Amino acid sequence: MTMSPDTDKIRRFIEDQFLVEFDASFPEDTDLFREGVMDSFGYVQLHRFLEAEYGITFALEDMTGNVLVSLASIRAYVTEKTAARAAS
Amino acid sequence: MCGIVGFLGPASRDPGATGTVSAMLGAIAHRGPDDAGAFLDATCAMGTARLAIIDPALGAQPVCDPGERYWLCYNGEIYNYRELRAELEALGRPFRTHSDTEVLLQAWLQWGEACLPRLNGGFAFALYDRRTATLVLARDRYGKRPLFYAWHRGTFYFASEMKAFLAVPGFGFAFDPDQLAAILGQWTPLPHQTGFSGIDSLPLGTCLTLTETSATLRRFSGIAFDDGPAIGSRGEAIERIRQQMRESVALRLCSDVEVGVYMSGGLDSAIIARLARDALPRLSTFSIAFEDAEFDESAEQQELAAALDTRHSTLRIRHADMVAAFPDAVFHAEVPAFRSAFVPMFLLSQRTRASGVKVVLSGEGADEAFLGYDLFKETRLRADWDSLDEATRTERLAQLYPHLSHYGPQDVAATTGLYQQFSREHLPGLFSHELRFQNGRFSARLLKQAGDPFAAVGRLAAEEPGFAAMTPVEKAQWLEYQTLLPGYLLSTQGDRMALAHGVENRCPFLDPAVVALASAVNLRFDDGFEEKALLRAAFADCLPSSVVRKRKFPYRAPESAAFASLRPDYLELVLSEAELAKLPFIDQRFARALAQKVLSRDPAEISTKENQTFIFLLSIALLNRDFVAGGRRPGAAPQVRIADFRPVPVPA
Structure with a gap:
């Protein structure tokens, strides 16, 4: 049996890092680039956080696939990666 | 002046x-x-x-x-x-x-x-x-x-x-919130903007003709990249750059009072100091050093001063100096500022004037003309992104922004993901600046209603004859000539700080012949990934090799860390609910969250965008106090010679 990762930490990290609050007016599938929330430093910080917190190593091909664009897509990606690692 | x-x-x-x-x-x-x-x-x-x-x-x-x-x-x-x-x-x-x-x-x-x-x-x-x-x-x-x-x-x-x-x-x-949105978004006012309602800046290269019943604005000169001389070889380019810079410096040494040089420790001002020293029997140079090693370039400054045998003066800046001078420097700047680096320039002009020098040469304009900014390399990389293989992308990413820790090799996967997002144009005409403007979008969140912060700069570009036909790098240059150069470097950090203490600053790299020559040689004899390669080559034999080899080190100064450690009284302007309420266009919740974070966390946790946004907020609050609320009154009228041609009133 595998445990789902606690991806709420990602939400808290993004809220703290980018001074936003996810709610009905700012849903989790918001494109953080298009909304002007994500900047270069913050994006790299987020990337480092995910690597450290969930033990994920990002490959270059992952990064050209628009995976770190919204909280929803990041949650899905982290869940998938950790599940794949547990299964291997 | x-x-x-x-x-x-x-x-x-x-x-x-x-x-x-x-x-x-x-x-x-x-x-x-x-x-x-x-x-x-x-x-x-x-x-x-x-x-x-x-x-x-x-x-x-x-x-x-x-x-x-x-x-x-x-x-x-x-x-x-x-x-x-x-x-x-x-x-x-x-x-x-x-x-x-x-x-x-x-x-x-x-x-x-x-x-x-x-x-x-x-x-x-x-x-x-x-x-x-x-x-x-x-x-x-x-x-x-x-x-x-x-x-x-x-x-x-x-x-x-x-x-x-x-x-x-x-x-x-009164502030103009639409203009504030543009300033926050693109870091600086556009050439006609001031941030205040009903006050315009006369745009660059224009002429306004007025009578009591008419007004006509015409442009007499624009920024062009196709008016340079024909240059046949790299060797000729290097020789012409030497010659043109020597002439430009000589023209700007023309004065009936002593002319000094502001020397940052970087290549551009070193070239100017070298050429000025060659032309003068003695030369006074002035530099800023920082107690905070992160910003300090004094080793290069000292080496250069010794090599050129100048009468050198260094002003060492502490956090306390930044905090004490910030309100006066903002008053002189008159427009919201996105970084604090203008404050040491305010203090340096005071030192310069006190030493008896009232004209200085400085290096502004070199990076715009000779493609010194990483922005230009970044633009080329993003424009070519889809056609490059993984290895080339990685190699070029490694050449960008060496002073930024998040561009290090350990983060190449992340920066690849970032550049993937920014490899398409989303703001028509503004492709080159979209990554920068992303930081600006964060600052624009200071406003309750920011609208589209980039609508005005987009219109400016769209209305510029010939803009659409420019290369991506030329568009980037053109935007720099409309925004950061006039809106901050030449004004807030340049003219306004120098003239605050009666010092005139002159810029040899902004001679039209130098700018035209740069346009004629840029990217013709190199790929642009070693910034200002021709300029370095032109002066490699007459400057210390450490200066010639040094990569671009952006001039910056301590920001929120200084305010957080010293807590000056005027921080109340951004911490107190009552004070923030005097800025009705500001999103108080966001402003308070930002100020709290910036002033309470370890400075290492504060990002560039947060520092910038905080400096914007603080400068807006000070401008509101001094200009909008009338907190400062003008100085006393001087003794003025009057030539009065008004009709003499007939006695009743």
Whole structure:
């Protein structure tokens, strides 16, 4: 049996890092680039956080696939990666 | 260097007109502490506060022609005035002084508006024709010297600095939230913007002609990248750069008072110092050092000063100096600032003036002309992104922003993901600046309603003839010539800080011939990934190798860490609910969250965008206190020589 990762930490990290609050007016599938929330430093910080917190190593091909664009897509990606690692 | 003020319309017929023009001069007396003079007739009043540089004895202003029909108030230097004078004398034009001011007047009388593109220099002036009651305002092509204007109670007012309007009876300042959104988004005002409602900046390279019933704005010069000479080889390019820079520095050493050099420790000012030292028997150089090692370049400065044998002066900046000078520096800047690096320049001009030097050369303009910024490399990389293989992308990413830790090799996967997002144009025409503007979007969240912060700059680009046909790098350069260069480097960090203490700054890299030459050689003999490669090669044999080899190290200064550690009283302006309420357009919740985070966390946790946004917020709050709420009153009116042509009232 595998445990789902606690991806709420990602939400808290993004809220703290980018001074936003996810709610009905700012849903989790918001494109953080298009909304002007994500900047270069913050994006790299987020990337480092995910690597450290969930033990994920990002490959270059992952990064050209628009995976770190919204909280929803990041949650899905982290869940998938950790599940794949547990299964291997 | 000087400051000019004036007005056209009913106020000039007011009995208080003399007092108003004198008080306006008093508000900008720091720009010209040596002398003040004014002209008035029934339509127009104007005056000059003068910093005497050329022909100190006879160059008093305003100047007029022998028939006293044309009057000129002038701020700036025209470096080719000797050649123009010779040409004008050959045409029979009379001269009474040796000043460039009189050359400008005679050039206007000879050639009219057609003289403007011929002027090599930084200038802003007001020229009035008594016979036709017509006023002309003009400003140089790069925006080196400022000129602001506003309408108030049916009268047109103008001044070198907006603080002169504080001396106009009944004049009120109010922020323009749409302009603030643009400033926050793109870091600086656009050429016509000021951040205040109803106050415009005369755009670069334009000329405004006014009567009491008409106003016409025309552009006399723009930024072009196809007007350079034909250069056949890399060797020829290097030789021409040497020669052109030597000529440009020589022109800017022309002065009747001592000329010094601001030396940052980087390549551009080192070239200027080298060339100035070659031309002068002795040279004074001035540098800023930081107690905070993160920002300090004093090792290179000392090495350079020793190598060039200059009389060197270093001003060491501590956090306490930054915090103490910040409100005064913001008052002089007059527009919201996105970084704090202008504050040490305010203190450096004070030191420079105290040492007896009132003219300095500095390196502004080199990075725009010779592609010194990483922005240009980044633009090339993103534009070519889809056609590059993984290895080339990684190699080029490794060459970008060496001073930013998040561009290190350990983060290449993340930066690849980032560049993937920014490899398509989302803001029409603004592709080159989209990554930068992303930081700006965060700052724009300071406003309750930011709208589209990039609508105005998008329109500016769309309306520029020839913009669409420019290469991605040329578009990036053009945008730099419209935003960061005039809106911050030449103004907030340049003219305003230098003239706050009566120091004139001159920029040899902003000679039109240098800029045209750079356009002719850029990316023709190298791929641009070693920034300013030709410039380095041109001066490699006459500067210390450490300076020639050094990568671009952006000039920056301590930011939120200084405020967090010293907690000056004026932070209340952004921490107190009651104070923030005085800024009705600010999103209080976001502003408070930002201020709390920036002032309470370890500075290492504070990102560039958060620092920038905090400096924006603090500078807006201080400008609100000093300009909008009337917290500062202009200084006392100086002794002003008056030429009064108003009809003498007939006794009742």
